[in-house]
Amino acid sequence: MSAERKKKWRVVAEKQQTLPPEQRERVQQRMENWSRLSPDERKKARAGYEEIKQLPPEKRAVAPQKWDEYRNLPPEKREELRKKAAAERDAPKK
Amino acid sequence: MKKEYVHLLDHEVDQAGKRLRPLLDKAAADASPSISANLAAARAAAVARVAALEAERSAASTVVANGSTLAVNGGGLRERISDWRFWATGIVVAGLVASYAFSQYRESNVAREAAEVELMILGDDVPVDALLDKGFSSYLREENK
Incomplete structure (x- = not known):
């Protein structure tokens, strides 16, 4: 583990003590999986988080339910949405 | 004629000196006024020479000490700063x-x-x-x- 990541984990460990118990437990559960992600995947997750953060508050509040809805979509529909996202990403910006 | 040197140990030199001292003291006491005056002058000259040598040695050590002090605290630092x-x-x-x-x-x-x-x-x-x-x-x- 690089010195930078060590520092980062130290800060995460320090800061999570200030979180409410429920959130702290969630952090601890997800930490292991997060540490297994590649730098590129972590970068994508940060970008996805920034995107969700910019949603209007009422939409942001229902995002977890939307995730459940999304997961219950037929696989073809999810694949279609992914392709659409990729096409939007690759499309030249106006 | 070849000179022969006899090396005496320190305590033997001391013993010889002790034996000679009374004889020398007696000879000095019996010496004529002119010899006494010559001896006194020679003694004064020897004392003066020793004093001069000591003064010279002391001055040399002061210079060395000052020199080293300057090199460390004075001139050296000033030179470095400039x-x-x-x-x-x-x-x-x-x-x-x-x-x-x-x-x-x-x-x-x-x-x-x-x-x-x-x-x-x-x-x-x-x-x-x-x-x-x-x-x-x-x-x-x-x-x-």
């Missing part, structure tokens, strides 16, 4: 130290900021899998239209 290389080295060293300190500070800040974002992601009610799935963000956008 030397541009002293300042150039100082500036380079200060620059390196400042650059290292700044990089450490920046690294620490970057790590802190990244940690804060990661902590928010990990503690959020939206799971990480959702953040990684581009189809989900597209789904959210569709829903928002």
Whole structure:
């Protein structure tokens, strides 16, 4: 583990003590999986988080339910949405 | 004719001196006034020479001591301060130290900021899998239209 990541984990460990118990437990559960992600995947997750953060508050509040809805979509529909996202990403910006 | 030297031990020299002293004392006491005056003058000259030698040695050691003091505390430091290389080295060293300190500070800040974002992601009610799935963000956008 690089010195930078060590520092980062130290800060995460320090800061999570200030979180409410429920959130702290969630952090601890997800930490292991997060540490297994590649730098590129972590970068994508940060970008996805920034995107969700910019949603209007009422939409942001229902995002977890939307995730459940999304997961219950037929696989073809999810694949279609992914392709659409990729096409939007690759499309030249106006 | 070949001279022969006899080497005496210290205590033998002392013993010889002790035996000779009464004879010399007696001879000195019986010496004529002119011999006494010559001896006194020779003694005074010898004492003066020893005093002069000691004074010379003392002055030399003072010079050496002062010289070394100057080299360390006086002239050496003054010379260094007036030397541009002293300042150039100082500036380079200060620059390196400042650059290292700044990089450490920046690294620490970057790590802190990244940690804060990661902590928010990990503690959020939206799971990480959702953040990684581009189809989900597209789904959210569709829903928002």
